[in-house]
Amino acid sequence: MNTQSIVNKFGTANLVKHIGNWYDCFIFSISYEARSDVIWRQLLVDLKQSQKPVLSFYNENHDYIEEFLSKAKNGLEGCAHTPIGLISNRPLASFDIIKNTINKILNKPSALSKNDQAKPLKILLDITCFTRETLAMLFLILKEYLPKGSVIRCLYVEADYVEDAGEEYEHTEKNRSIDVDHEWLAKGIDDVRFIVGYRGEVSLLAKKHLIILPGREETRTCNIIDRVMPDKITIGRTENEEGRSGVEIFGKYARAREWIISYCTHLLSEKNIDINSFVFSYKDPWLTMRNLIAKAQDGENIMVSCMNTKIATIGVCMAALLQKNIQLIYAAPLLYNRINYPPAGKVIRMFDIPTSLEFSSVLVDKGGSGPDAIC
Numbered sequence: 001m002n003t004q005s006i007v008n009k010f011g012t013a014n015l016v017k018h019i020g021n022w023y024d025c026f027i028f029s030i031s032y033e034a035r036s037d038v039i040w041r042q043l044l045v046d047l048k049q050s051q052k053p054v055l056s057f058y059n060e061n062h063d064y065i066e067e068f069l070s071k072a073k074n075g076l077e078g079c080a081h082t083p084i085g086l087i088s089n090r091p092l093a094s095f096d097i098i099k100n101t102i103n104k105i106l107n108k109p110s111a112l113s114k115n116d117q118a119k120p121l122k123i124l125l126d127i128t129c130f131t132r133e134t135l136a137m138l139f140l141i142l143k144e145y146l147p148k149g150s151v152i153r154c155l156y157v158e159a160d161y162v163e164d165a166g167e168e169y170e171h172t173e174k175n176r177s178i179d180v181d182h183e184w185l186a187k188g189i190d191d192v193r194f195i196v197g198y199r200g201e202v203s204l205l206a207k208k209h210l211i212i213l214p215g216r217e218e219t220r221t222c223n224i225i226d227r228v229m230p231d232k233i234t235i236g237r238t239e240n241e242e243g244r245s246g247v248e249i250f251g252k253y254a255r256a257r258e259w260i261i262s263y264c265t266h267l268l269s270e271k272n273i274d275i276n277s278f279v280f281s282y283k284d285p286w287l288t289m290r291n292l293i294a295k296a297q298d299g300e301n302i303m304v305s306c307m308n309t310k311i312a313t314i315g316v317c318m319a320a321l322l323q324k325n326i327q328l329i330y331a332a333p334l335l336y337n338r339i340n341y342p343p344a345g346k347v348i349r350m351f352d353i354p355t356s357l358e359f360s361s362v363l364v365d366k367g368g369s370g371p372d373a374i375c
Helices: 012-019 034-042 044-050 065-075 091-106 132-145 218-228 248-271 285-295 310-322
Strands: 008-011 025-029 053-059 080-086 122-126 151-159 186-194 207-213 232-238 274-280 300-306 326-336 344-354
Touching (some): 008 012, 012 151, 012 344, 025 132, 034 065, 034 151, 034 344, 053 132, 080 091, 091 132, 122 132, 132 326, 151 310, 186 218, 207 218, 218 326, 274 285, 300 310, 310 326
Parallel strands (some): 025 053, 025 122, 232 274
């Protein structure tokens, strides 16, 4: 098997054994989620001893963030920690902040100057708690600015409702009995926009093909459909939905997907919209990338909305950088369920992405690749 396509799975308690001191820099997102501090707490001893750069991003315009920012600052005291504030409703400004930070912190010397002689870097990236928009922008910047031969090692902490992982994991009684009225993750849509750097190559004559990778937020997904008004819709299903029973996560994905299909059926009768499906993976970015590219036909304007895991989001980003007619869109939510958000699970998934992969070599052109609102 190609080592680039391997996704490793292990218990959170075994992180240090799997990582050691492999990395040159650690990057994560500060969040209200309990999963936000799982990785850095496990790495704390090495982070203090080695003084390797630690970059944390957070949305400074969220009124609740101060509590969690203070928690991270206090916990990482004594480390080479640099917290960076972003503005979630100003993606162009956030893109510039991320780019300038990466250049400033990791430029030792001229490491990010695209000099082939620069030392390759090993970036440890906790993708768990970034917004999908911020993660996509950060991924693009790292891919484009890190020196040749660098590697991005992605870590993802699963939530407590994800599949059984043998002896290392079991669902808690509290989680099994959780009130379904509290299970929503986010509500409403503040804006639907293209993600900076992922505008694709658009043809004014081509039909709009909306590809959705649904998760558990069916209402937001249907709002996206209403705003985009596509000519064709493809709704993804996770690779384990068929032939597997009794696992909570697949039931939730399947129920949300059926709800969306039911909604789209009305569009089919009213507006003659073509509806299709394809298989993607919530745990394997390479499978998601390959299947999405296969679905993205030439001659169409492909608009992709990933509402699934951050692992699936990385797969979508890779596909968009390889397939020029893919555009990525993001639906900014009005409200997050901070109080009843799923707790951290005990499983971590890890995979490497070499920067030498043949992705787009052109960064965002701000004249034509900004985060234009779709409506």
